[in-house]
Amino acid sequence: GAVVSQHPSWVICKSGTSVKIECRSLDFQATTMFWYRQFPKQSLMLMATSNEGSKATYEQGVEKDKFLINHASLTLSTLTVTSAHPEDSSFYICSATGTSGKLYNEQFFGPGTRLTVL
Amino acid sequence: GNSVTQMEGPVTLSEEAFLTINCTYTATGYPSLFWYVQYPGEGLQLLLKATKADDKGSNKGFEATYRKETTSFHLEKGSVQVSDSAVYFCALINNWNSGNTPLVFGKGTRLSVIA
Numbered sequence: 001g002a003v004v005s006q007h008p009s010w011v012i013c014k015s016g017t018s019v020k021i022e023c024r025s026l027d028f029q030a031t032t033m034f035w036y037r038q039f040p041k042q043s044l045m046l047m048a049t050s051n052e053g054s055k056a057t058y059e060q061g062v063e064k065d066k067f068l069i070n071h072a073s074l075t076l077s078t079l080t081v082t083s084a085h086p087e088d089s090s091f092y093i094c095s096a097t098g099t100s101g102k103l104y105n106e107q108f109f110g111p112g113t114r115l116t117v118l
Numbered sequence: 119g120n121s122v123t124q125m126e127g128p129v130t131l132s133e134e135a136f137l138t139i140n141c142t143y144t145a146t147g148y149p150s151l152f153w154y155v156q157y158p159g160e161g162l163q164l165l166l167k168a169t170k171a172d173d174k175g176s177n178k179g180f181e182a183t184y185r186k187e188t189t190s191f192h193l194e195k196g197s198v199q200v201s202d203s204a205v206y207f208c209a210l211i212n213n214w215n216s217g218n219t220p221l222v223f224g225k226g227t228r229l230s231v232i233a
Contacts, residue, residue: 111161
């Protein structure tokens with residue numbers, strides 16, 4: 001149990017286009033989802049915290065108009081990279097926590113999405 | 119603030135060698151501590167965790183003990199295998215009872231095990 005999926009697993013796009021990344025909790029309801037960004041050979045940087053039905057909370061330095069996050073249901077959060085540029089190329093990882101018990105006290109990670117902007 | 123410092127890699131070991139990856143933390147309050155592993159091309163997987171002082175987390179031959187007096191959570195394994203080659207992240211959550219608290223990660227340590 002507690003499986004998180006991401007789609008797509010990798011995407012290549014042209015500069016100036018927008019890309020949507022989905023994060024789904026497959027077998028539990030996720031009240032909170034987190035979006036991280038990982039640069040090559042570096043740690044995970046928290047981008048934003050997303051709670052179902054409310055606006056995402058962005059970390060300092062993360063452009064909310066650039067990285068649109070929507071958490072419309074208890075099983076789905078989306079990250080849209082708008083007007084992508086090569087510097088947005090990165091590995092994006094989501095994680096989710098559930099509503100109670102073990103699911104509430106642990107984060108479950110998706111496999112990540114590798115974005116390459118040409 | 120909350121932070122995690124772990125030894126910089128890469129670490130290269132021969133198969134069956136002993137592994138230690140150091141991790142120390144700074145936190146207000148009483149954090150829970152985690153080790154995550156990231157295999158090549160994959161996302162993060164929880165390796166082990168400890169939620170209070172003196173707890174020992176263990177999994178797949180890996181162990182780490184929550185040492186409050188030294189604010190440390192060092193990862194150890196007695197005999198590494200080639201399949202242990204991965205990046206290991208030490209992390210903390212400073213509010214165990216809050217499901218919407220993000221993890222604070224160390225920078226990761228890349229381990230390469232050679233046959």
